[in-house]
Amino acid sequence: MAKDYYKTLGVEKTASPEEIKKAFRQLARKWHPDANPDNKSEAERRFKEISEAYEVLSDENKRKVYDQTGQVNFGSNGSEGFRWQDFSHFSDFSDIFDDIFRNFNSGGSFRSGFGGRDTRQLDLSLSLSISMAESYRGAKKEIRYKRTVECSNCHGKGFEGNDVRTCPTCNGTGQERVVQQSGIFRMMNMITCRTCTGRGYIGSTKCHVCHGSGKKSEVETRTIDIPAGISDNTQFVMRGLGDDENGQTGDLYILVNVRNEVGYTRSNFDLITNKEIGFPEAALGADATVDIFGEELKFKIPAGTQPGEAIRIRNMGFPHTRGTGRGDLLIRIKVVIPKKLNSTQKELVEKLSEELSSKRSWFGK
Ligand SMILES: [Zn+2]
Ligand SMILES: [Zn+2]
Structure with missing residues (x-):
């Protein structure tokens, strides 16, 4: 099937040379492979197609032949299709390609924009393990890590002397x-x-301290604030604490892991813990305390609390890391039945049993 060059460029058969040029410029900008880093092979194919179409339609003679015969032979032997050597307009469009390059540069591949440098290679990362109590209350943690900084003797220049x-x-x-x-x-x-x-x-004289590298390695110690409420596997970034080279600094990525703690579970921002109580407290209600990471918290057990029921205490969970407020504390009640009773206790429970069955009120309300 013959190629429809007009369709490829999206122009009418009667299009003027200016219209053809304009269409090509737009499409070239869109399909240049440098502008399509995620879709390179498709972009290369499309870019070649529009270049071929433009090569033909921008040339008065070739366009005439194409309009009459529906095809154009490229190259001397005529049998080969369009090759890049056949495209004669490259220099006409260097402005487009410079633009693409500029956009490509500031579009994320290089962080600092045109002429800037990719600082990702200067980024450092470390991981930090904290207890669940620390994530509940927040913590200050000391971190020590190695980073590259500029040599203080030559200020990163690598040379010393008069001719730097x-x-x-x-x-x-x-x-x-x-x-x-x-x-x-x-x-x-x-x-x-x-x-x-x-x-x-x-320069001519290498810095005697860094031997020309312009940098040195040093151990950095910092105390960082871990915000209360931080959850397991959270990464945060400290800007400018990565390697420092040639006037560029990377970032430090810190991955926080929260260790599990026996007796506590986290669910979203809620903290869940357990409390064992006896049958009388469950039935009669009582004042009780629960241990929250080493601190005693007073709470009330309502009368008639069922085994497995959770008592919710509002705003005693993990603080929200974004915004204000906190989750809730859920105290799951476990009712412990004594395995052995002495004679007095046995007598009392028997009495209670009789009383409850005569009134048929054990299960009812
Ligand atoms: Zn240079
Ligand atoms: Zn130096």
């Missing part, structure tokens, strides 16, 4: 832009500057 100057290749950014031609695709990449190996400075 900004690298002329990268203007001190440490990054060099390289354009690789692959067919029609000009792949534009930022690489570490080859003149200064990324330091941004050149």
